[in-house]
Amino acid sequence: MGSGKASRHQVVTWGASADRLGPAAADRSYRLVVRTSVGGTHPRIRLSNAFGDRPVTFGSVYAGVRAEGARLVPGSNRRIAFGGARSVTVAPGDSVTSDPLPGRLAAQSDLVVSLYVSDAAGQATGHGMAMQTSYTAAGDHAGEEGDGSWSERIGSWFYLDAVSVESGADTGAVVALGDSITDGWQSTSDTNRRWPDYLSRRLQSGSGSGVKGVANEGISGNKVLADGAGQSALVRLQRDVLSQPGVRTVFLFEGINDIKAHTGVTADQLIAGYRQIIDRAHAAGTCVAGGTILPFKGWSEFDAAGEAVRQEVNDFIRSSGELDAVTDFDKALRSPYDPERLLPVFDGGDHLHPNDKGMRVMADAVDPAKLDSC
Template sequence: MTLMQYSTRQLLQTALFGFLFFNIVSVQIHAQDHFDSRWITTWATSPSSLLPVDEDYQVIENQTLRMIVHSSVGGDSVRLRLANYHGNQPIQIGTVSIALQAQADSIQPGSSKDVNFSGAQSVTIPRGAVILSDPVSFSVPELSNLTVSLYLPNSSGFLTNHALSNQTNYISEVGDHSSSTNLPIASESPAWNLLTAIDVINDNAVTAIATVGDSITDGWGSTLSGNQRWPDHFARRLFADDSIANFAVINAGISGNRVTGEGNLLFGQNLQARFERDVLALNKITHIVLLEGINDIGLPSMEGGESSTAEEIIAGYRNIIARAQARGIRIFGATLTPYEGAVYYTEAGEQIRQEVNHFIRQSGEFDGVIDFDAVVQDPDRPIRIRPAFTEDNLHPNDAGYKAMAEAIDLELFR
């Protein structure tokens, strides 16, 4: 071997070693970012709409989605969770950004940060898959509105979404406007599309409460875009009370959702099917509040079917209780609120509600009880919501949701 051949070989070995070392170190550093024990979910939503059989759905192509979300705990780094659970094809994300909302579709100037995936701006999410973004250095204030903008360069197919967010979101005119201060709006949307969770790094010893349920947890009947759902009120109450630790408060409610089955495609998979994905997969959950079952009773009567029995709903509860407690999570049962006067009220359904509430209050199988029924019922007609608390005799209004949050015994979370 000549000196030149030896030197060339040595240089190649050195270069190869350097390349491998750099990539190994980069992978380790990147992995350590995600393994950081301080990650906590500050916001989440549960995908609802299932793929329609008739293929009649809105398609996004060469447009930007801008979604407005509300944080609970703050942090100094952020990562996003995007999902294509219910899509009918792989979906390409062109660019993603996160920013602080100014008002409506506008962001605070200078607040926008690009979000990458394994170092790249663009990513394709396989059908049925979920992805995490790279961590981004971004200051997330507590109890504040953020915007997440997604540019979709190609035809989206069916979008996994939370259809009824009770929040106005935006779809742009043609083009990538993910970092634009003001979005050129083509239309408004009630849906949170593709985005399912936001995690932050928080230096405090803080954990998360997951509020699990249907439209009453989702906030239907509260002021649009006002963050007046009962979990929003509860988060503000916790943060205002110096006698108790702060918690992230995460909303896993889906309007129309049921414990035992499905009906309308807008209302998602039944709770037992979605529980792992929508609740247990989130970061640092230590407590769950479960308020669900009224749609198992009421919706079938509007669909020509029979209501779930109390025994069927209770069996569903026991499944959820066991899976939560197996993870060391404390789970509190919330009583089903009154619904006389609602569009799907029946006397037979009311009897089922009473049987379910008796189980919640008396069985001892939950780790605690939150008696929302007692909070919102009309003292003169207990099977009906107090008139000042509702517009439709089923869903509380802002005042009703606030009363629910104010009535929760904080000792459950100490």
């Protein structure tokens, strides 16, 4: 019989795709607020310098539980080590995972990771559109639990790109690979109303699925085939998705930016990109779920040619059998009176991005049992 330790493993509980964030700054602290999905013990964090052109040194790193704003629950802020050391230097293009922090991290809680960047220059790495208020300050304030030093608010996550916990071996995670709709644009900031957030809450509440962790790897403006707003889904698949611990299912919901950019991308080309993602994910031992592309009539780039590509791609998603599970987001959110449009009650106002209600309907359309389907 195996030991208790062997029956447990690390599972991602939060994630955000890395991208370029402008100039890096030395002697600066970041207090980053993230929402966990699955709970567990011995949390670890991952810090990324994926897009840095110079090393970055973190002089001190802490994790605590948020009370309100930038203020932490007294006694919760604890130092995180890396290979037993209090500081760590991450080479350009690299990332580092911390030592496990003793104790338990609750599901659906606001974890606060505070970083002091003692030395940095060149290009910073992080996630631009967090839809969550975090904080920054000059100097080293990572170990402080009060909010007195944290008057400067930011809307991005710097350097932190994943948090994982130790959980039972039967517990896995789903990683959402997407664009601005997955990233949460037009949902209400600071309320965790992106569709993966709603899905996370469903999965924690007795869904019957062993998939409990959720990582949101959406990037606003991202494409399947071409770099631009972040590296393409094909390029970033390994770093942002398959490298996450405990990932059981990749949820592929991307393609509208390839279609509406008027670059001449055909349905066959986009489907070929999907097939590469499906093949690579299957080779890594994960399931692949897919979501149909939402309607976008009324958006400035809409035209009949793009709509024809969307329809053909959605036919592939629905009927090819190449995905292990399919969620028909298009059917769930389109108008019955004009199927090329979002139903107005779900429209965030720009005819492309769903509002909070639409985000919830998307999550409700996912069958949790099918996230374990391969």
